[in-house]
Amino acid sequence: MKQPVGGPKRCSELPWHDTGYCSNLPAFLLFAFKDTIDLSKFPVDRIRNFCIIAHIDHGKSTLADRLLEMTGAIATTDKNKQVLDKLQVERERGITVKAQTATLIYSHQGQQYLLNLIDTPGHVDFSYEVSRSISACQGVLLIVDANQGIQAQTVANFYLAFEAQLAIIPVINKIDLKNADPERVETQIEKVFDIPREECIRISAKLGTNVDKVLQAVVDRIPAPMASTDDPFKALVFDSNFDHYRGVVANIAVFGGRVKKGDRIVSAYLGKTYEVNELGLLRPHEHPTQKLFAGQVGYIIAGMKDVKEAQIGDTLYLQEQPVEALPGFKPAKAMVFAGMYPMDQSEYQGLRSAIERLTLNDSSVTVQRDSSMALGAGWRLGFLGLLHMEVFNQRLEQEYNASVIVTAPTVPYKAVLSSPKLIKEHGSEEITIVNPAQFPDRSVVSEYLEPMVLGTILSPDTYTGKIMTLCLNRRGIQKNMVYIDDQRVMMKYLFPLNEIVVDFYDLLKSLSSGYASFDYENAGYQAADLIKMNILLNGQPVEELITIVHRGRAYSTGKAMCERLKDSIPRQMFEVAVQASIGSKVIARETIKAYRKNVLAKCYGGDITRKMKLLKKQAEGKKKMRRIGNVEVPKDAFINVLKRKDK
Numbered sequence: 001m002k003q004p005v006g007g008p009k010r011c012s013e014l015p016w017h018d019t020g021y022c023s024n025l026p027a028f029l030l031f032a033f034k035d036t037i038d039l040s041k042f043p044v045d046r047i048r049n050f051c052i053i054a055h056i057d058h059g060k061s062t063l064a065d066r067l068l069e070m071t072g073a074i075a076t077t078d079k080n081k082q083v084l085d086k087l088q089v090e091r092e093r094g095i096t097v098k099a100q101t102a103t104l105i106y107s108h109q110g111q112q113y114l115l116n117l118i119d120t121p122g123h124v125d126f127s128y129e130v131s132r133s134i135s136a137c138q139g140v141l142l143i144v145d146a147n148q149g150i151q152a153q154t155v156a157n158f159y160l161a162f163e164a165q166l167a168i169i170p171v172i173n174k175i176d177l178k179n180a181d182p183e184r185v186e187t188q189i190e191k192v193f194d195i196p197r198e199e200c201i202r203i204s205a206k207l208g209t210n211v212d213k214v215l216q217a218v219v220d221r222i223p224a225p226m227a228s229t230d231d232p233f234k235a236l237v238f239d240s241n242f243d244h245y246r247g248v249v250a251n252i253a254v255f256g257g258r259v260k261k262g263d264r265i266v267s268a269y270l271g272k273t274y275e276v277n278e279l280g281l282l283r284p285h286e287h288p289t290q291k292l293f294a295g296q297v298g299y300i301i302a303g304m305k306d307v308k309e310a311q312i313g314d315t316l317y318l319q320e321q322p323v324e325a326l327p328g329f330k331p332a333k334a335m336v337f338a339g340m341y342p343m344d345q346s347e348y349q350g351l352r353s354a355i356e357r358l359t360l361n362d363s364s365v366t367v368q369r370d371s372s373m374a375l376g377a378g379w380r381l382g383f384l385g386l387l388h389m390e391v392f393n394q395r396l397e398q399e400y401n402a403s404v405i406v407t408a409p410t411v412p413y414k415a416v417l418s419s420p421k422l423i424k425e426h427g428s429e430e431i432t433i434v435n436p437a438q439f440p441d442r443s444v445v446s447e448y449l450e451p452m453v454l455g456t457i458l459s460p461d462t463y464t465g466k467i468m469t470l471c472l473n474r475r476g477i478q479k480n481m482v483y484i485d486d487q488r489v490m491m492k493y494l495f496p497l498n499e500i501v502v503d504f505y506d507l508l509k510s511l512s513s514g515y516a517s518f519d520y521e522n523a524g525y526q527a528a529d530l531i532k533m534n535i536l537l538n539g540q541p542v543e544e545l546i547t548i549v550h551r552g553r554a555y556s557t558g559k560a561m562c563e564r565l566k567d568s569i570p571r572q573m574f575e576v577a578v579q580a581s582i583g584s585k586v587i588a589r590e591t592i593k594a595y596r597k598n599v600l601a602k603c604y605g606g607d608i609t610r611k612m613k614l615l616k617k618q619a620e621g622k623k624k625m626r627r628i629g630n631v632e633v634p635k636d637a638f639i640n641v642l643k644r645k646d647k
């Protein structure tokens with residue numbers, strides 16, 4: 001592998017390589033981890049594997065910081081803020097995107113315990129990360145904010161843990177807040193989850209209050225993993241990362257036996273054999289050890305060159321001791337698709353390599369090559385949700401300095417074909433359409449299907465009326481409505497995914513002054529009367545703006561899209577007609593008046609440097625535009641065009 005100039009040294013070149021403490025960490029950190037951990041000293045009954053689950057911002061990462069501090073995994077300083085949120089985007093947005101693992105050593109009643117903690121993301125788009133973290137655990141800490149109470153993701157995450165039959169420890173966080181009402185939250189927990197209020201632990205993760213009780217509860221209430229070192233080695237891959245120097249680093253939970261450096265292991269999924277180069281614990285940084293035993297959670301590096309080789313949910317076993325594969329997971333299903341194009345075709349290669357590298361670490365993104373008349377060569381990417389897409393985009397810009405145009409997101413529609421010729425061509429009667437430009441015509445289709453979701457909304461009851469109107473506007477069908485205490489309601493709605501994917505959550509938040517929360521789960525497909533709507537700029541159809549709409553909504557959606565395009569496309573030197581059409585019939589039109597922006601108009605006199613500065617600024621602004629036909633379109637216009645302004 002090529003050594004980057006000035007990059008970190010490879011393990012084998014570091015002076016302490018032979019000591020078994022090698023890692024890509026800087027030296028001062030390495031010495032901090034020079035405590036030898038004899039893992040064989042931790043029999044399975046003194047191991048606890050648990051994850052922290054909660055609604056966004058209820059304090060998972062802050063609690064994880066405190067647990068790491070209290071067990072000595074990191075030093076106690078006020079600088080420990082969301083230590084497990086390692087990505088720049090996580091720190092900027094204050095959200096967890098990727099689940100992280102940390103092994104803690106905890107002394108309780110004279111005994112040492114090995115605790116494996118997995119901090120998981122709270123947002124609905126990343127619930128896939130939660131479900132796979134759960135599969136490596138026997139218990140969860142369910143965190144609920146003492147002020148906000150149970151929210152939509154609390155409910156969704158509770159059910160993930162409940163269905164997996166894990167021990168659930170309810171933890172009420174932020175009791176230091178002035179408006180904290182732990183009594184009320186306990187009532188909600190009793191009512192919604194049927195957990196006795198006595199089981200709740202009231203804490204302040206920020207101040208560290210009662211966090212020791214959480215550690216005790218982990219040991220007392222979460223069962224040890226059911227695994228034996230006498231069994232053949234068997235491990236579940238529950239996460240993986242790509243490291244440019246060492247290849248794939250797979251996070252594993254050992255369900256039986258033991259594995260050591262130099263062992264030859266087999267991936268049950270691919271049937272390929274690898275040699276174990278390195279393994280160890282995550283504390284939370286990599287801490288190499290000689291072996292991993294049944295019940296433990298750690299990482300393994302075995303010369304896998306692509307994350308596809310370390311399939312999430314795969315089983316690893318020793319070459320000489322084949323075992324039956326563990327159940328694994330359903331692959332994450334992309335629910336939102338969008339085109340991604342370089343701002344300029346000369347940046348195509350750079351963007352391609354950035355996308356490839358980023359998808360190496362995020363196997364839930366699907367990538368297909370695509371091209372368009374206006375935007376040139378690009379890709380069609382599939383994401384778990386809109387936030388996932390935004391985070392991916394932000395990471396491309398921040399970590400790879402790539403500037404991209406993202407087209408309007410769409411959901412995966414299906415069509416049942418009626419034309420025998422097309423059925424033969426596609427090899428099946430039912431096709432999935434992820435690019436609206438390829439939406440088949442009604443004449444060759446017997447039925448269109450759209451993806452549905454079951455949404456859960458929790459809100460104070462004062463906003464119920466407004467929320468019901470919003471849901472109705474989004475073709476929602478109410479399935480259920482219950483009070484979870486004397487002021488808060490939980491509503492269940494069946495929605496077409498397309499209606500909630502772009503801006504539903506923002507609108508729900510703003511009409512409830514931030515108090516309502518929303519989560520959803522897939523609910524299959526339903527037949528729908530769908531049509532393809534074109535958008536034309538000066539008579540030229542723009543493929544990237546083709547949208548699939550429900551027939552009953554075509555007129556209002558077309559009108560709204562034209563209005564929003566009028567707002568986002570700046571005036572040009574000529575008049576621009578923005579039209580929405582169905583087939584050849586124009587259903588809406590807006591006109592952008594001609595205008596010539598003379599940036600020097602206010603520049604009196606002959607200050608040449610000032611003039612140059614203004615002209616440079618204008619040129620930079622133009623770089624963020626894309627020419628479609630003869631019209632300059634800002635890159636954000638493609639995505640903003642779908643954002644509605646429901647009342």
Ligand SMILES: Nc1nc2c(ncn2[C@@H]2O[C@H](COP(=O)(O)OP(=O)(O)OP(=O)(O)O)[C@@H](O)[C@H]2O)c(=O)[nH]1
Nearest residue numbers: 056057058059060061062095096122174204205206
């Ligand atoms: N007052 C108070 N604030 C807290 C407490 N715990 C966490 N916070 C704050 O709540 C905010 C969210 O905390 P995080 O730990 O990032 O929450 P999270 O659940 O990990 O968030 P996601 O990763 O986005 O799901 C931060 O501003 C924390 O400082 C607490 O006990 N008291």
